[in-house]
Amino acid sequence: MKPEKTIELTKEYLGMWVTEDGYIRHELLPNNRYDEARGSRKSAYHGSYQVTGNHIDYKDDTGFTADGEFKEGVLYHAGMVLYKEL
Template structure:
């Protein structure tokens, strides 16, 4: 289920960011993602699928990666990303 939320899938849609703000990953509801690195917007783009709390990524060049949501934190390969909260 690409980017969708089902009873057995964690809601991952939204922006995830590293603690230092250098890497921002936007997981879109249509199963696409855009990743920014520093000032470089859309440094990586591709698609993702969600199975339970596990994510599989395939970027537009064919590179693959994985991630897992644990305790509300996205562990994406060697990165740790936190869900960005918009100010109320």
Template sequence: MQISQVLQALGQFAAGFAPGSRSIRPLEIDLDGGSGPTPFEQAAIGKWKTEDGSILIDLRPDGQFHKAKPEAGATHRGRYAVDRSKLYFEGETGWVALGKLKRGTLSIGEKRFRKA
């Protein structure tokens, strides 16, 4: 077999792998999140408070949270994400925090929260 025939055969073979040679089908991604929250997200959703009641956190199903310190009259908002037992918080002013959910207790820094 001549070299030109080998190159021609390789060219035909490689053409089957070229990006334009296959039909393109649309991605099948459900952006509505119809499957509902994961078990970890379900465990995190709800109202949480410290033992002394000084801080209240409402973790909403839409990934938003509301934090209140009733005695100080302060409120904060932001968003959160759940990755298994870890929760990542980002406040509206840009602060970030890491929370851990273990055995019904949410720990954020030195603070411990229980479901209200």
């Protein structure tokens, strides 16, 4: 049986993730930092993240934490659905 390739192993999580309406944008950077824009507010939130398997844990620079799951190329995070921008 072939082992499952998680998003952690493939690093396919890197890049820009956006809600369908484009209002929320998460940029996951290769240095385990993220930058979140909301509407016209660029860098509304930023901090660090850690991917384990298909799970992501966020910690913004103020100490707030959140998490999410990658499923079939979609990021489910805090009630939001984000799609990878190509």
